[in-house]
Amino acid sequence: xxxxxxxxxxxxxCAAQLVSSLTHLLSRFxxxxxxxxxxxxxxxxxxxxxxxxxxxxxxxxxxxxQLSRKQRRLCRREPGLAETLRDAIRxxxxxxxxxxxxxxxxxxxxxxxxLLKRGFKETAFLYAVSSAALTHSLARACSAGRMERCTCDxxxxxxxxxxxxxxxxxxxxxxxxxxxxxxxxxxxxxxxxRAKVDIHNTxxxxxAVKNGLKTTCKCHxxxxxxxxxxxxxxxxxxHEIGRLLKLRYDDAVKVFSTxxxxxxxxxxxxxxxxxxxGKQPALPRPTxxxxxxxxxxxxxxxxxxxxxxxxxxxxxxxxxSMCCGRGYNTQSRLVTFSCHCQVQWCCYxxxxxxxxxxxxxxxxx
Amino acid sequence: xxGAIIENMSTRKLCIVGGILLxxxxxxxxxxxxxxxxxxxxxPYMSVKCIDVRKNHHKAKWLMPWGPNHCKKxxxxxxxxxxxxxxxxxxxxxxxxxxxxxxxxxxxFMLFIMQLDIAFKMxxxxxxxxxxxxxxxxxxxDDMFDDWEEIAHAIEIRKLKCTFGSPKTxxxxxxxxxxxxxxxxxxxxxAHKYYLINIRLPVNDRKGINVGIGEIKDIRLVGIHQNxxxxxxxxxxxxxxxxxxxxxxVWYWRRITLMTRAPVLLEKVIFALGISMTFINIPVEWFSIxxxxxxxxxxxxxxxxxxxxxxxxxxxxxxxxxxxxxNERNRLSGxxxxxxxxxxxxxxxFIFDMCERGVQLKNPFYSIWTTEVGTExxxxxxxxxxxxxxxxxxxxxxxxxxVFRNISGKQSSLPAMSKARRxxxxxxxxRFKFMMLITLACAAMxxxxxxxxxxTEGHWKWGxxxxxxxxxxxxxxxxxxxxYVFALMFLYAPSHKNYGEDQSNGDLGVNSGEELxxxxxxxxxxxxxxxYKLARKEAQE
Numbered sequence: 001x002x003x004x005x006x007x008x009x010x011x012x013x014c015a016a017q018l019v020s021s022l023t024h025l026l027s028r029f030x031x032x033x034x035x036x037x038x039x040x041x042x043x044x045x046x047x048x049x050x051x052x053x054x055x056x057x058x059x060x061x062x063x064x065x066q067l068s069r070k071q072r073r074l075c076r077r078e079p080g081l082a083e084t085l086r087d088a089i090r091x092x093x094x095x096x097x098x099x100x101x102x103x104x105x106x107x108x109x110x111x112x113x114x115l116l117k118r119g120f121k122e123t124a125f126l127y128a129v130s131s132a133a134l135t136h137s138l139a140r141a142c143s144a145g146r147m148e149r150c151t152c153d154x155x156x157x158x159x160x161x162x163x164x165x166x167x168x169x170x171x172x173x174x175x176x177x178x179x180x181x182x183x184x185x186x187x188x189x190x191x192x193x194r195a196k197v198d199i200h201n202t203x204x205x206x207x208a209v210k211n212g213l214k215t216t217c218k219c220h221x222x223x224x225x226x227x228x229x230x231x232x233x234x235x236x237x238x239h240e241i242g243r244l245l246k247l248r249y250d251d252a253v254k255v256f257s258t259x260x261x262x263x264x265x266x267x268x269x270x271x272x273x274x275x276x277x278g279k280q281p282a283l284p285r286p287t288x289x290x291x292x293x294x295x296x297x298x299x300x301x302x303x304x305x306x307x308x309x310x311x312x313x314x315x316x317x318x319x320x321s322m323c324c325g326r327g328y329n330t331q332s333r334l335v336t337f338s339c340h341c342q343v344q345w346c347c348y349x350x351x352x353x354x355x356x357x358x359x360x361x362x363x364x365x
Numbered sequence: 366x367x368g369a370i371i372e373n374m375s376t377r378k379l380c381i382v383g384g385i386l387l388x389x390x391x392x393x394x395x396x397x398x399x400x401x402x403x404x405x406x407x408x409p410y411m412s413v414k415c416i417d418v419r420k421n422h423h424k425a426k427w428l429m430p431w432g433p434n435h436c437k438k439x440x441x442x443x444x445x446x447x448x449x450x451x452x453x454x455x456x457x458x459x460x461x462x463x464x465x466x467x468x469x470x471x472x473x474f475m476l477f478i479m480q481l482d483i484a485f486k487m488x489x490x491x492x493x494x495x496x497x498x499x500x501x502x503x504x505x506x507d508d509m510f511d512d513w514e515e516i517a518h519a520i521e522i523r524k525l526k527c528t529f530g531s532p533k534t535x536x537x538x539x540x541x542x543x544x545x546x547x548x549x550x551x552x553x554x555x556a557h558k559y560y561l562i563n564i565r566l567p568v569n570d571r572k573g574i575n576v577g578i579g580e581i582k583d584i585r586l587v588g589i590h591q592n593x594x595x596x597x598x599x600x601x602x603x604x605x606x607x608x609x610x611x612x613x614x615v616w617y618w619r620r621i622t623l624m625t626r627a628p629v630l631l632e633k634v635i636f637a638l639g640i641s642m643t644f645i646n647i648p649v650e651w652f653s654i655x656x657x658x659x660x661x662x663x664x665x666x667x668x669x670x671x672x673x674x675x676x677x678x679x680x681x682x683x684x685x686x687x688x689x690x691x692n693e694r695n696r697l698s699g700x701x702x703x704x705x706x707x708x709x710x711x712x713x714x715f716i717f718d719m720c721e722r723g724v725q726l727k728n729p730f731y732s733i734w735t736t737e738v739g740t741e742x743x744x745x746x747x748x749x750x751x752x753x754x755x756x757x758x759x760x761x762x763x764x765x766x767x768v769f770r771n772i773s774g775k776q777s778s779l780p781a782m783s784k785a786r787r788x789x790x791x792x793x794x795x796r797f798k799f800m801m802l803i804t805l806a807c808a809a810m811x812x813x814x815x816x817x818x819x820x821t822e823g824h825w826k827w828g829x830x831x832x833x834x835x836x837x838x839x840x841x842x843x844x845x846x847x848x849y850v851f852a853l854m855f856l857y858a859p860s861h862k863n864y865g866e867d868q869s870n871g872d873l874g875v876n877s878g879e880e881l882x883x884x885x886x887x888x889x890x891x892x893x894x895x896x897y898k899l900a901r902k903e904a905q906e
Binding site: 144167168216220222230 | 402403404405406407408409410411412413430431442445446449450451452455460462463464465466467469471476478480482486488489539540541546566568570575576578579580581585587589592593594595665666669670714717718721747815819823839
């Protein structure tokens with residue numbers, strides 16, 4: 001598996017493999033007609049989380065995921081990891097589809113494996129969103145008590161319990177990024193350009209989660225004064241991170257490989273920036289998504305996507321661009337939908353059925 | 366018998382004492398900065414949505430979020446809709462602490478705040494001034510296989526204060542509201558190993574309970590406790606400081622009783638300051654390790670309050686007694702204008718604290734801020750206390766200003782005075798200025814460190830060494846005020862030396878009668894006639 005380039009020649013390291021396996025995984029279980037949300041229900045034994053006890057259940061789940069030997073070992077050792085990985089996949093896919101719902105490429109599961117083998121902007125986004133989802137899910141799983149070895153693991157020189165009682169355990173996010181880096185085996189930096197690009201984009205995803213942290217404080221001194229104050233960091237909703245990554249996708253930087261004579265190994269290099277003097281090409285910033293190939297148009301069915309034929313679009317908005325100039329069909333139809341809903345927390349919805357004539361625009365063949 | 370030790374001490378000795386105190390001060394900072402971890406830890410907990418499968422809700426049953434007997438879980442509420450699970454059957458469960466950890470009495474206290482993740486939905490919008498009703502219960506156990514024992518159960522109402530950053534359109538469905546965190550629970554002792562919180566959000570359409578609270582996605586708690594390491598360092602410090610202050614106090618009082626005259630007000634106040642410092646210092650917290658004393662938090666507040674009130678009173682009286690004017694003081698009642706606000710202010714804060722932490726002894730979920738009336742009441746107490754504090758500082762500043770004005774007046778006439786009188790006033794001025802200097806230095810240090818600890822990250826790194834700024838702040842400032850009280854009692858204790866002892870006879874002999882009067886001016890025991898005499902003499906000079 002991981003580390004044997006014969007099998008997956010385009011991967012330089014394991015880092016990319018996990019992220020891609022996360023994304024591959026979905027594509028394996030998705031019949032072509034399904035949308036992302038439905039695809040999720042196709043997972044084996046996904047339905048009842050926690051239904052499988054702490055015993056052998058998670059081991060089986062670890063087998064189902066495409067993992068390297070080392071990753072599988074970690075997965076077996078940590079009972080909650082398999083479930084967290086699945087959460088991460090789900091979170092990443094849903095967010096990707098939400099962010100790209102009105103683009104030519106709609107983050108569909110079809111064509112994803114081929115897409116991941118290239119170095120498009122879309123590939124960059126996929127890597128970033130997957131790793132961000134993984135970081136986010138790990139941190140969440142830690143605070144839900146789903147993982148056993150969270151924060152106190154990385155305190156040096158002290159036994160786990162002692163570290164907790166003394167009070168030197170780190171926070172969940174620090175742990176989860178550290179764990180993630182170990183899990184992805186990022187220490188070995190791949191030699192080829194695309195592997196480096198993938199690692200870079202994976203790190204962009206992790207950073208996006210880190211930058212999205214909000215610090216909140218609580219005062220609890222004498223009579224509630226701020227003489228004693230405790231602060232903690234709080235994950236922002238994953239939607240925010242998805243939005244941020246989408247913006248990064250829009251401003252993604254095309255890179256090529258240069259050999260830095262001083263250091264002796266090659267590194268990523270972006271285009272010359274304005275105002276950047278000297279002949280040395282600018283390094284991409286750690287927050288930039290990078291890509292190496294120009295994207296296909298995604299207009300026609302290809303191995304990367306199904307094309308935009310038949311996709312619905314909004315006439316004022318994106319029909320021209322989505323339909324690639326082929327024009328669109330206008331169809332008027334009567335739709336029934338739920339209306340005047342009485343919704344309550346939780347789990348109580350009472351709606352009336354309303355009928356409305358709706359004009360649907362869809363791209364021509 | 367005249368003057369305090371500080372006046373009669375040589376500069377060299379004074380420097381030595383100052384140096385020793387400075388070294389101790391640095392040690393106090395370093396103990397917190399290098400040995401102790403950060404003072405508190407915040408642990409985020411994500412509640413697990415459990416399904417209560419029992420039909421009747423009467424019998425208390427505890428639902429565990431994880432572990433061997435964990436509950437049936439819900440992934441999200443879409444699932445609940447499709448499975449037709451009612452709101453009343455959903456329990457948000459949080460186990461404290463997280464897996465493979467244990468709570469410990471060294472954590473001293475636990476307080477929890479609650480954060481709600483509420484998603485925006487067009488047809489289930491959050492109402493203005495929505496209130497959420499929580500049915501909360503707390504249980505403990507000391508062994509993984511014991512049954513849960515209930516500690517408290519309450520139905521609490523909390524106000525939701527949420528804002529939504531985006532326009533409320535279909536496009537932004539699913540985005541979260543930005544909600545203020547809610548106070549959830551406060552416990553003054555951590556006597557058990559495991560705690561379990563079960564939260565229900567009962568829905569009652571007719572009574573309008575939990576209607577219009579939006580689409581709640583998750584309930585998160587953040588648990589804050591004191592770090593065991595910090596507690597240990599803190600206890601060690603207290604245990605060390607108690608005897609030191611106690612010894613100097615005994616020494617100080619012995620010196621006073623050795624004198625022929627009765628102790629004056631200033632001396633009594635300094636002694637009282639020593640007592641209140643000792644009261645804070647006495648490490649009764651050691652008992653919290655063995656006993657489940659939830660009132661420890663409240664007790665700590667009271668002790669601190671007494672010390673602050675004492676310190677503020679001391680400053681006022683110190684200024685007053687060094688006024689060098691012809692008013693008779695030496696009685697506490699002479700300071701009612703200045704001490705009054707302190708008393709009123711501390712009393713207000715005491716009542717407020719009793720309303721908050723006092724009630725929490727009975728119901729840990731209680732918070733005075735959750736109800737309209739409570740908030741207004743609390744604000745009223747705090748505002749009155751604030752006004753009193755401002756009033757106090759105005760008085761204090763005015764008094765300091767007066768003292769300085771008198772000092773400058775005296776200084777201009779110093780050369781013309783007789784030696785004994787000059788020495789007396791010089792002593793007074795020096796004592797006052799010295800006191801002013803160290804008080805200002807201590808206050809400035811407190812303020813600076815407070816600001817630094819508020820704005821910085823919590824720890825600084827220099828290479829391998831990590832300095833916990835917040836812990837250093839606590840131990841350093843605590844040590845500093847202890848040293849302050851210590852120095853005060855040492856330096857302002859009455860001196861055995863006479864003015865004349867280290868002087869050649871000079872013209873003192875002539876003025877022996879005058880000297881007697883002078884000492885009485887410091888102590889003000891002899892009533893206005895002496896003062897009047899002195900004033901007349903001064904006028905003659």
